[in-house]
Amino acid sequence: MRVKLARVAGFCMGVRRAMEIALEASRNAPKPVYTLGPLIHNPSALALLEKQGVSILKEIPRKGEGTVIIRAHGAPPSTIEKLKRAGFSIKNATCPKVVKVQMLAKTYASKGYNCVLIGDKGHAEVIGILAHAGEKGILVSSEEDIEKLPTLNKYIILAQTTQDRKRFEKWCKKILEKNPGGKIFDTICDATFRRQHEVRRLAKHVEAIVVVGGKNSANTKRLAEIASECNAFTLAVETAEDLDLEKLKNFSSIGVTAGASTPNWVINQVVKQLEALPGKKETILERGTKKLIRFLLEANLMTGLAGFCLALGIGLILRLGLRSIIGACAAGGYIYAMHTLNRLLNREAGRYNDPLRANFLTIHQKALIGFSIFLSILSILISFYLGENAFLMYLALSLLGALYTARLFTDKKFRKKRLSLSGTKSFFVPLAWSIVSVIAPTIDLNSVNQQVIIILFALAFAIVFLRSALLDVLEIHGDKIVGRETIAVILGESKTIKLIKIVAFLTAITSLALVVWKITPIGVICFLPISLLFLLLSFKLKGEAIGLLLRLELFVELNFILFALLIIILKLIGIKLGFKI
Ligand code: SF4
Known part of the structure; x- marks a missing residue:
């Protein structure tokens, strides 16, 4: 089978960094080692961390010991303080791009600016950023929220890093029409955008696309949607075991992409499994060469x-x-x-x-x-x-x-x-x-x-x-x-x-x-x-x-x-x- 792998796929910089910090902590940090909530939305990666002795801390106890890793989404300063008071050592794996948004919120809030954050309600990253803005933070997660905005004189607009840029621009325009004079900071991370752009490009060159990633990963789901919109036969899988090889055999070329929380070794396994599959138009010579x-x-x-x-x-x-x-x-x-x-x-x-x-x-x-x-x-x-x-x-x-x-x-x-x-x-x-x-x-x-x-x-x-x-x-x-x-x-x-x-x-x-x-x-x-x-x-x-x-x-x-x-x-x-x- 001819397999084309997306040029940009799998772990983004922030997730990769968080994973590395967690693995390093599993060896050298005071034990037991926890992550505050699941580090990433990928069962294989979480299973691996569990195997390495890194488990998930669901609630902060009054007293605790060991190390807690703050995941790439970041956390409110009060949560980090609470963890320290309980006796945990902290390893902060907040993505530098998220830290930048947190710092913007903190700095402008301290200067008396309101911080309007365009993001998803209840998302860990949003909670963390708003906490850095304190009382000055305002969340906009729908068009109705824009209608409900109070009159703002000094304010900035920020974005949750994974927001859709078109929607962000549209909403910024609406907010500015209502409250002129706001300062816009486009804090959207292009890791997600680049993966989406790449799957569109890939879809033009292959007959089917396999999207690898956790079932709960929002960016993996979005990649699968985009692949379908591009009229490619799309299959979303969590691991190589989920591949429907009988169906995939009917194609001569397959593209593979993966969400930002998918580890390389899972992508690797999927690619290798697909490459071993006989492609529809593959000659015996091609197959033989590949096998050799x-x-x-x-x-x-x-x-x-x-x-x-x-x-x-x-x-x-x-x-x-x-x-x-x-x-x-x-x-x-x-x-x-x-x-x-x-x-x-x-x-x-x-x-x-x-x-x-x-x-x-x-x-x-x-x-x-x-x-x-x-x-x-x-x-x-x-x-x-x-x-x-x-x-x-x-x-x-x-x-x-x-x-x-x-x-x-x-x-x-x-x-x-x-x-x-x-x-x-x-x-x-x-x-x-x-x-x-x-x-x-x-x-x-x-x-x-x-x-x-x-x-x-x-x-x-x-x-x-x-x-x-x-x-x-x-x-x-x-x-x-x-x-x-x-x-x-x-x-x-x-x-x-x-x-x-x-x-x-x-x-x-x-x-x-x-x-x-x-x-x-x-x-x-x-x-x-x-x-x-x-x-x-x-x-x-x-x-x-x-x-x-x-x-x-x-x-x-x-x-x-x-x-x-x-x-x-x-x-x-x-x-x-x-x-x-
Ligand atoms: S998507 Fe961007 S901001 Fe979010 S963790 Fe990855 S690199 Fe950081």
């Missing part, structure tokens, strides 16, 4: 292939002849084995990042472990051809990996320790890749220029670091849920993306300079396009654009295949033109 790609990714074979290609490319740059292929086989096998075992250990995070892969790993666990051990042993044996030191290097690396894995399978305490060490994963992975692809094939050779080896080691490290960091950003949700401290979790998404951009840019510039100044063989120029491609991918990495995120892993691994291909092409050109590359 999925299998290569799920079974981790793409990662092994990426490792093989990096080592092959470097061997060709260094003109190592047969050693290039032997070294690449050993590197590919080793990288495959270590990554597969690591993925098996991190299945818990994988359940949120890529549930179908987690299922695949569970079903084929024994075969994957067996194959990884086989490849690991094979790599050690192959490395014998590269020389004594290379053999010892592989032996040491494989033993370290095996020790690490064996202890993790048995020792829960060690597993906890490892979690706190895992921020270093983004450095250890590039280190291991660079060792097996640059050092191991050359350590037993005297003829290779040491300066070039160091440069290639640094470039390989940078490229694999880009790979790791990009994948860490991709998997940040699941990692945060299970408390894995990857570089993206430690630095935060935007700082990691900035770091990726800097490293990619520097790698591109360096590889170009090295070739221009004839410091390294000409093949080093192939680092330039792949670092630029990583740079391009990092520009596309936006929190809300999960369409790309779902496919990022494939692009990342393909980059390494491209690297090897470019070097082969360059070599062939060199042979044709009669000079050595």
